[in-house]
Amino acid sequence: MARLGAKPIWLRQYPLSASPFHSLNERFHQRTTNTAAWGAVSLSPAGLRDHGRTLAERDVAPPTFGQVLRPYPADRRKLLRFYAEAVRIAETRLSHFEHPEVARAVEQELIWALVTCLTNAEPRDESPTMRCCARVLVRLEEVLLARPDRSLLMPEICDAIGISESVLQTCCMELLGMEATRYLYLRSLERVRQALLNAERAGGTEAGVMKLCGFTERHYFMTAYRNAFGQFPHINQQRPSDRRI
Numbered sequence: 303m304a305r306l307g308a309k310p311i312w313l314r315q316y317p318l319s320a321s322p323f324h325s326l327n328e329r330f331h332q333r334t335t336n337t338a339a340w341g342a343v344s345l346s347p348a349g350l351r352d353h354g355r356t357l358a359e360r361d362v363a364p365p366t367f368g369q370v371l372r373p374y375p376a377d378r379r380k381l382l383r384f385y386a387e388a389v390r391i392a393e394t395r396l397s398h399f400e401h402p403e404v405a406r407a408v409e410q411e412l413i414w415a416l417v418t419c420l421t422n423a424e425p426r427d428e429s430p431t432m433r434c435c436a437r438v439l440v441r442l443e444e445v446l447l448a449r450p451d452r453s454l455l456m457p458e459i460c461d462a463i464g465i466s467e468s469v470l471q472t473c474c475m476e477l478l479g480m481e482a483t484r485y486l487y488l489r490s491l492e493r494v495r496q497a498l499l500n501a502e503r504a505g506g507t508e509a510g511v512m513k514l515c516g517f518t519e520r521h522y523f524m525t526a527y528r529n530a531f532g533q534f535p536h537i538n539q540q541r542p543s544d545r546r547i
Contacts, residue, residue, distance in 0.1 A: 321378075323369045323420065329440045330368060331477055341385055343416050353413050358421040367433065371423035381415040388412060435473035438465060442482075446489070453490060456482065490517070491530045498535055 324330065326347070345353070347364055354362030373381070388408050391398050399405045445462045446454065459482075460467050467482075474482040494517075517523040527535045 321371050321373060321419070321423070323365060323371050323425075325366060325368050326364050328368050329443070330436065331439055333477075333479055335479065341389070343381075343385065343412055345413070345416070350417075353417050354421065357414055357417045360421060362417060362420055370426040371420070372426060373419040373423040377415070377419045377422055381412075381419050384408075384411045384415050432476065435476045438463065438470065438473040439477055442470070446486075450493075453486075456486075487526075488530065491527060494523075494527060494535065495531065 322330070322332070350362050350364070354360055391404075391408065399408075441463045442459065445459055454462075456467055456470075460470055463470070470482045474480060474485055478485050480488075517526075524534055527533075
């Protein structure tokens with residue numbers, strides 16, 4: 303899940319020629335069904351509006367609700383080409399951006415292509431059901447974040463959200479492409495990854511990380527982690543002071 307702050311406005315490139323145009327402070331889930339490369343171009347709302355007036359002679363403002371746009375193929379290709387060129391320069395000749403002329407030229411090309419995509423694209427209507435599901439999943443994340451110290455059971459989650467299990471399952475299938483139990487399982491594994499980043503510095507142990515993330519059987523934990531991330535976790539064994547004699 304991601305959240306956009308009050309200042310930047312983002313256009314993220316979906317596969318299959320679709321791009322979400324997010325509203326301010328929007329919280330959302332995004333998924334892909336195949337390998338995908340993600341990129342982002344950001345402007346402040348005021349900057350977006352000013353460039354829209356200059357380049358397209360119209361106001362371009364963040365939408366009240368997030369939209370999915372379908373840019374014209376030629377506009378989309380142009381934006382991706384300019385974006386790829388900016389990435390190539392950053393990766394291979396970063397010093398070029400120290401020259402104001404180069405940095406400004408790349409910036410202006412990207413902004414021009416971005417505004418063209420936004421002003422010419424056709425928005426795809428989102429059904430009330432999809433918007434309702436999006437709100438349910440935002441509430442799901444709030445409930446899970448409120449209790450990071452333990453794994454919640456499905457009835458507890460649904461009671462906290464105020465919906466039935468069937469509604470939660472439907473929303474997860476619609477937006478995430480998987481059942482709620484599967485999403486919670488993958489989310490637990492992601493918590494493991496985050497915990498491992500701090501385990502060494504904090505003196506964490508394997509048993510501590512497993513307990514935090516709701517795993518009780520070591521072999522299952524190791525196998526699940528490898529299946530999800532392609533490698534076994536690297537974590538401390540129990541410290542000598544923690545071992546029983």
